[in-house]
Amino acid sequence: MTADAQSDLIERRKAALAPAYQLFYDDPVHLVSGSGVWVHDADGRRYLDCYNNVPSVGHCHPRVVAALAGQAALLNTHTRYLHGNVVELAERLGASLAGDLSVCFFVCSGTEAVDLAVEIARVATGAQGVVVTESSYHGNTSLVSKLSTDGYPATDRPDWLGVIEPPNTYRGPFRVATSTDATTSTDTADAVPVGERYAGLLAVEIEALARRGNDPAALLVDTSWDSNGVLTAPDGYVERIAEITRAAGGLVIADEVQAGYCRLGDHFWGHDRYGLIPDIVTIGKPMGAGHPVAAVVTTPEIAATFAERRSYFNTFGGNPVSAAVALAVLDVIDDENLLDNSTDTGTYLGGLLRELATRHEVIGNVQGSGLFWGLDLVADRATRTPMSYDDGRRLATALRHDGILIGLTGRYSNVLKIRPPLVFGREHVDELIATLDSRLAAFELHGGDSRRRPGAEW
Numbered sequence: 010m011t012a013d014a015q016s017d018l019i020e021r022r023k024a025a026l027a028p029a030y031q032l033f034y035d036d037p038v039h040l041v042s043g044s045g046v047w048v049h050d051a052d053g054r055r056y057l058d059c060y061n062n063v064p065s066v067g068h069c070h071p072r073v074v075a076a077l078a079g080q081a082a083l084l085n086t087h088t089r090y091l092h093g094n095v096v097e098l099a100e101r102l103g104a105s106l107a108g109d110l111s112v113c114f115f116v117c118s119g120t121e122a123v124d125l126a127v128e129i130a131r132v133a134t135g136a137q138g139v140v141v142t143e144s145s146y147h148g149n150t151s152l153v154s155k156l157s158t159d160g161y162p163a164t165d166r167p168d169w170l171g172v173i174e175p176p177n178t179y180r181g182p183f184r185v186a187t188s189t190d191a192t193t194s195t196d197t198a199d200a201v202p203v204g205e206r207y208a209g210l211l212a213v214e215i216e217a218l219a220r221r222g223n224d225p226a227a228l229l230v231d232t233s234w235d236s237n238g239v240l241t242a243p244d245g246y247v248e249r250i251a252e253i254t255r256a257a258g259g260l261v262i263a264d265e266v267q268a269g270y271c272r273l274g275d276h277f278w279g280h281d282r283y284g285l286i287p288d289i290v291t292i293g294k295p296m297g298a299g300h301p302v303a304a305v306v307t308t309p310e311i312a313a314t315f316a317e318r319r320s321y322f323n324t325f326g327g328n329p330v331s332a333a334v335a336l337a338v339l340d341v342i343d344d345e346n347l348l349d350n351s352t353d354t355g356t357y358l359g360g361l362l363r364e365l366a367t368r369h370e371v372i373g374n375v376q377g378s379g380l381f382w383g384l385d386l387v388a389d390r391a392t393r394t395p396m397s398y399d400d401g402r403r404l405a406t407a408l409r410h411d412g413i414l415i416g417l418t419g420r421y422s423n424v425l426k427i428r429p430p431l432v433f434g435r436e437h438v439d440e441l442i443a444t445l446d447s448r449l450a451a452f453e454l455h456g457g458d459s460r461r462r463p464g465a466e467w
């Protein structure tokens with residue numbers, strides 16, 4: 010594609026799409042095809058996709074494409090007619106979840122799933138309050154955008170919203186020493202374990218909610234803490250926040266839109282990593298490998314209470330084509346052992362990222378697991394000052410020119426986010442690490458503002 014044709018398309022897009030839309034990179038990537046962990050632009054250049062979890066089983070997986078095309082050629086209706094696909098899908102999701110989590114609602118996006126989950130929790134508890142983390146992202150309906158604290162000023166928060174610090178032991182209020190510290194001068198000396206200290210913040214926030222006249226209907230937690238920089242919770246934290254929530258009459262909603270589907274390695278679901286059995290689970294992105302299918306799973310008891318007060322129908326949610334796609338994704342995960350791949354390749358990747366941190370001062374911390382890692386980039390390791398937003402963008406852009414698609418996340422958009430399709434192998438890890446190594450060796454800090462710009466694409 011000529012430079013003129015590319016500029017023309019950008020201009021047409023600007024005119025025809027709402028200005029709230031963003032494109033990654035000042036010089037956007039124009040993708041036209043994909044296969045496995047690779048995507049190709051209009052000039053035939055290929056990029057290693059280290060960013061996209063939505064094509065969970067790889068871009069354009071032939072079995073997913075065949076399932077979609079096959080069912081689309083046969084029939085597509087909705088859930089008010091009897092069809093086997095949606096029933097089988099609900100059964101398989103239920104079987105993958107612990108405890109009594111066995112009944113499903115089907116929707117079309119993660120946002121819709123979170124919106125419905127919160128409504129279910131409110132109906133089931135009779136309370137209105139919801140607690141989320143600072144800098145959370147859970148979606149964008151008028152309700153859910155309020156739960157996405159990264160997108161609007163704290164002064165606009167509704168009374169029913171409680172907000173807690175995420176358990177970021179590198180950057181948050183309670184810290185532990187990391188392998189990149191010169192000294193271990195953090196406050197680990199405190200007798201109370203760090204997980205307990207973070208959990209204590211929830212108890213304080215629930216009291217604050219009560220003073221504003223609200224009891225908690227739900228704690229909404231993304232167990233990968235993606236928008237907080239990709240975190241692993243300290244010991245005891247998740248169990249404790251669940252206990253505190255339930256003691257106050259609330260339900261625990263695990264937002265598995267990011268953490269689910271083998272992403273964190275070792276377990277299919279993020280909450281399983283912590284031995285948590287939530288009351289409600291929301292599922293999205295990876296579920297359809299690119300096709301818009303999402304779900305809410307809860308217990309028969311909670312679903313029955315909801316049904317006493319509400320009926321539910323979603324025109325596209327759970328249609329036979331979407332369900333066929335979602336079933337094919339589950340089949341591929343099983344048949345290609347993608348949970349094992351996430352665990353094994355993820356361990357290999359994590360080891361090499363930690364080694365990279367020994368060579369590059371800008372890597373303040375390596376955090377994550379499975380095929381979800383964050384490099385917390387710093388301007389100064391000793392003070393843990395985040396790398397500026399401009400520097401982070403320059404680095405991600407340079408990597409794009411090196412043929413690596415990668416993102417930024419976290420409160421300061423200074424965490425390089427590595428979250429590739431689950432078919433990422435060791436050869437892809439080697440390519441990513443070699444490119445990061447040479448790019449970081451050549452990278453110079455220019456400084457600038459370390460606050461994320463409103464409306465920034467990362």
Ligand SMILES: Cc1ncc(COP(=O)(O)O)c(C=O)c1O
Pocket residue numbers: 118119120121123146147148149231235264266267293294
């Ligand atoms: C944790 C989490 N929940 C919910 C959502 C919303 O999903 P969707 O964009 O499909 O509406 C996102 C999207 O990034 C997310 O990261």
